[in-house]
Amino acid sequence: MSRVLVGVKRVIDYAVKIRVKPDQSGVVTDGVKHSMNPFCEIAVEEAVKLKEKKFIKEVVAVSCGPSQVTETIRTALAMGCDRGIHVEVSGKDYEAMGPLQISKIFAALAKKEEASLVILGKQAIDDDCNQTGQMTAALLDWPQGTFASEVTIDGETVKVVREIDGGLETIKISMPAVLTADLRLNTPRYATLPNIMKAKKKKIANMKPADLGVDMVSRVEVLRVDEPPTRLAGVKVETVDDLVAKLKANGTI
Amino acid sequence: MHLHMMPRITSHYTIFPRDKDPRWEGVEMERFADEADVVIVGGGPAGLSAAIRLKQLAKEQEKELRVCLVEKASQIGAHTLSGACLEPSALNELFPDWKERGAPLNTPVTEDLFSILTEKYRIPVPMLPGLPMNNHGNYIVRLGHFVHWLGEQAEELGVEIYPGYAAAEVLFHEDGSVKGIATNDVGIAKDGSPKDVFERGMELHAKVTLFGEGCHGHLAKQLYRQFNLRENCEPQTYAIGLKELWVIDEKKWRPGRVEHSVGWPLNRNTYGGSFLYHLNEGEPLVALGFVVGLDYTNPYLSPFREFQRWKHHPFVAKTLEGGDRIAYGARALNEGGYQCLPKVTFPGGMLIGCSPGFMNVPKIKGTHTAMKSGMLAAEAIFPKVTAEDPASETAGLHIPEYEDNLKKSWIWKELYAVRNIRPSFHNYFGLYGGMVYTGVFYWILRGKEPWTLKHAGLDSAQLKPAKECTPIEYPKPDGKLSFDLLSSVALSGTNHEGDQPPHLTLKDDSIPVANNLAIYDGPEQRFCPAGVYEYVPLETGEGMRLQINAQNCVHCKTCDIKDPSQNINWVVPEGSGGPAYNGL
Numbered sequence: 001m002s003r004v005l006v007g008v009k010r011v012i013d014y015a016v017k018i019r020v021k022p023d024q025s026g027v028v029t030d031g032v033k034h035s036m037n038p039f040c041e042i043a044v045e046e047a048v049k050l051k052e053k054k055f056i057k058e059v060v061a062v063s064c065g066p067s068q069v070t071e072t073i074r075t076a077l078a079m080g081c082d083r084g085i086h087v088e089v090s091g092k093d094y095e096a097m098g099p100l101q102i103s104k105i106f107a108a109l110a111k112k113e114e115a116s117l118v119i120l121g122k123q124a125i126d127d128d129c130n131q132t133g134q135m136t137a138a139l140l141d142w143p144q145g146t147f148a149s150e151v152t153i154d155g156e157t158v159k160v161v162r163e164i165d166g167g168l169e170t171i172k173i174s175m176p177a178v179l180t181a182d183l184r185l186n187t188p189r190y191a192t193l194p195n196i197m198k199a200k201k202k203k204i205a206n207m208k209p210a211d212l213g214v215d216m217v218s219r220v221e222v223l224r225v226d227e228p229p230t231r232l233a234g235v236k237v238e239t240v241d242d243l244v245a246k247l248k249a250n251g252t253i
Numbered sequence: 254m255h256l257h258m259m260p261r262i263t264s265h266y267t268i269f270p271r272d273k274d275p276r277w278e279g280v281e282m283e284r285f286a287d288e289a290d291v292v293i294v295g296g297g298p299a300g301l302s303a304a305i306r307l308k309q310l311a312k313e314q315e316k317e318l319r320v321c322l323v324e325k326a327s328q329i330g331a332h333t334l335s336g337a338c339l340e341p342s343a344l345n346e347l348f349p350d351w352k353e354r355g356a357p358l359n360t361p362v363t364e365d366l367f368s369i370l371t372e373k374y375r376i377p378v379p380m381l382p383g384l385p386m387n388n389h390g391n392y393i394v395r396l397g398h399f400v401h402w403l404g405e406q407a408e409e410l411g412v413e414i415y416p417g418y419a420a421a422e423v424l425f426h427e428d429g430s431v432k433g434i435a436t437n438d439v440g441i442a443k444d445g446s447p448k449d450v451f452e453r454g455m456e457l458h459a460k461v462t463l464f465g466e467g468c469h470g471h472l473a474k475q476l477y478r479q480f481n482l483r484e485n486c487e488p489q490t491y492a493i494g495l496k497e498l499w500v501i502d503e504k505k506w507r508p509g510r511v512e513h514s515v516g517w518p519l520n521r522n523t524y525g526g527s528f529l530y531h532l533n534e535g536e537p538l539v540a541l542g543f544v545v546g547l548d549y550t551n552p553y554l555s556p557f558r559e560f561q562r563w564k565h566h567p568f569v570a571k572t573l574e575g576g577d578r579i580a581y582g583a584r585a586l587n588e589g590g591y592q593c594l595p596k597v598t599f600p601g602g603m604l605i606g607c608s609p610g611f612m613n614v615p616k617i618k619g620t621h622t623a624m625k626s627g628m629l630a631a632e633a634i635f636p637k638v639t640a641e642d643p644a645s646e647t648a649g650l651h652i653p654e655y656e657d658n659l660k661k662s663w664i665w666k667e668l669y670a671v672r673n674i675r676p677s678f679h680n681y682f683g684l685y686g687g688m689v690y691t692g693v694f695y696w697i698l699r700g701k702e703p704w705t706l707k708h709a710g711l712d713s714a715q716l717k718p719a720k721e722c723t724p725i726e727y728p729k730p731d732g733k734l735s736f737d738l739l740s741s742v743a744l745s746g747t748n749h750e751g752d753q754p755p756h757l758t759l760k761d762d763s764i765p766v767a768n769n770l771a772i773y774d775g776p777e778q779r780f781c782p783a784g785v786y787e788y789v790p791l792e793t794g795e796g797m798r799l800q801i802n803a804q805n806c807v808h809c810k811t812c813d814i815k816d817p818s819q820n821i822n823w824v825v826p827e828g829s830g831g832p833a834y835n836g837l
């Protein structure tokens with residue numbers, strides 16, 4: 001019986017229209033509606049399901065960021081996680097935070113908590129990196145089952161059905177391992193109000209990256225963020241000859 | 254007409270009860286219940302002020318009090334929309350140290366302009382002191398941010414705030430008094446059947462429940478009927494307000510300037526007007542919008558398109574040219590004032606804020622009165638809920654002292670003084686008659702005239718049949734100043750779980766085509782600011798059907814108000830759904 005670490009990321013809600021900051025350093029986040037990354041919700045659901053099936057004993061929800069991420073951890077606790085860990089990162093460190101720093105934090109926590117599984121969403125909907133799970137596994141030198149659409153624990157091994165281009169791939173990996181959740185893995189349960197109330201009594205531990213020996217220095221510097229160029233109106237042509245002429249005129253052919 | 258070819262629209266359990274539905278046999282319907290001293294529905298200015306005041310009194314008198322507040326938006330402020338020019342009177346009472354606490358009142362009003370617009374020109378009207386709209390001493394605020402700040406103050410005081418959970422049902426004791434509320438169920442499919450993730454909402458019981466749902470609350474609608482609260486007042490009348498936020502060219506920015514207009518593009522018999530406020534929060538941001546009285550008579554009128562074409566007026570266009578629109582939203586507001594105030598207390602509960610409707614229409618302000626009503630409710634409740642023996646006849650406390658205190662307060666004086674201004678527009682000269690009345694009676698007599706004018710009746714009964722009216726030729730949006738409906742709705746950030754029964758429920762699915770379309774040419778296609786209602790051709794055969802795009806809904810409540818058939822009953826969707834306004 002074992003412990004699972006689940007990562008949850010607080011991201012701008014998918015239905016909100018993003019706006020680039022006037023100084024082009026990023027997008028506006030102040031006062032904007034945020035929610036738990038949809039793939040993280042699926043990861044939490046899978047971990048809680050594994051606990052309900054008695055394969056694992058404890059689920060720990062982890063989030064990195066400023067004080068607002070505790071709301072996201074609370075939602076995970078309301079969905080059934082046992083306790084939470086808030087790794088405080090704010091200001092410039094938070095803006096520069098990326099998969100490399102997060103995976104170092106998770107690797108350190110996985111060792112500290114003696115986790116048998118680290119379950120993450122396959123990617124976050126804000127940066128679409130799809131790197132954290134893979135980097136975490138590499139840092140830990142653990143096997144990885146990414147893009148999981150089905151997870152079955154069998155003793156000390158995990159059977160993972162992975163979504164790949166062209167179909168499904170089934171692999172067997174030994175624990176401890178890192179899994180990343182894909183869309184079809186499960187349908188997350190709602191965080192209902194009685195569970196939100198109960199979650200207020202569950203513990204959330206606070207720590208800083210330095211406490212885990214992690215240095216947050218980023219090797220990536222964002223130079224500029226732009227809106228995508230406004231889509232120009234198309235031009236209708238009457239005949240194929242017109243089309244060829246136009247394509248030749250603008251240098252396409 | 255072949256009804257069997259019409260796909261069913263409504264599947265909500267409030268229209269089709271689940272106890273008679275075979276798909277719900279054997280489903281566990283027990284609800285978890287919890288007790289609080291006071292439960293508040295709605296995290297707006299009224300609800301939060303009531304919660305804060307209760308906790309302030311508890312702290313002063315060293316008493317314990319559990320106050321729970323539920324709010325359907327995903328975060329406090331996300332469903333808040335208003336102009337807004339805040340009169341700080343109530344705030345000064347609630348938090349005399351609001352400035353030190355960081356309340357976001359960053360833009361004192363420095364300039365106050367009022368115009369009558371014609372298609373090309375602008376007639377300035379002097380903003381004399383004493384006229385209701387005079388804004389001296391007030392602040393332009395982003396109400397959503399202000400409400401968010403109130404929420405933070407409330408949480409610091411120990412109020413339990415639960416955003417993302419809608420109050421879906423009023424609960425009653427056996428003696429008929431209000432016992433509390435139940436939050437929305439989750440996990441019901443679009444066809445009304447239970448999904449795997451179905452879970453019942455939760456019951457919150459309280460000694461007294463405050464209903465602060467804002468203008469035209471859906472639970473308030475039920476309470477009016479249940480307790481006969483409207484037997485001695487006129488039916489409420491409303492307007493729809495549409496709003497946008499723009500980042501404009503810095504050269505055109507005049508922080509602190511307040512602009513209001515009446516006239517074009519509305520004709521003299523359609524009540525409404527515009528606002529444009531220059532905020533002072535760093536960026537050259539302006540909040541602008543358009544209000545149309547919902548007693549309009551032409552079913553071809555589209556408040557959204559009136560708003561969009563108003564922006565092309567030379568006086569408005571010159572401010573907006575070169576700017577960027579960054580937000581959009583809409584909400585119904587009360588216009589009835591004094592004549593439409595219902596009874597506000599009943600066994601087990603009370604109504605606060607814009608729900609009963611304390612907005613001062615000529616001042617165009619309702620936040621200060623909403624806050625004050627919440628505070629008065631709290632002050633009336635506190636001694637009763639902390640008393641050893643509340644001496645109540647009913648299980649849910651009936652506290653008529655709240656209503657007595659309202660009548661003695663400045664809210665009542667204010668609303669009484671301006672009571673005749675809005676109804677004075679119901680004359681042959683429309684707008685101009687109303688302005689003359691305001692100039693003569695209000696400015697000189699301050700509402701002391703001994704008569705009280707009546708409103709015109711229910712807004713939903715005002716539409717004339719389409720064949721008696723002329724369609725309005727609206728200009729196409731130019732994509733720079735004016736925009737189409739769907740791109741506007743996208744800017745509201747609104748969204749709902751798609752697989753749930755539409756929360757715009759119809760008592761009778763056949764009425765839209767048989768009545769609304771046949772007689773009024775489907776006015777809901779035009780008065781909904783979010784494109785929820787569309788009449789589309791039937792897939793087979795001839796004729797049209799109503800399509801409800803519930804996901805677009807911005808919770809403005811206009812459809813429930815203006816539907817000429819009064820067939821639409823707006824209920825809460827799953828909590829967290831709806832707009833994601835940021836400082837609107």
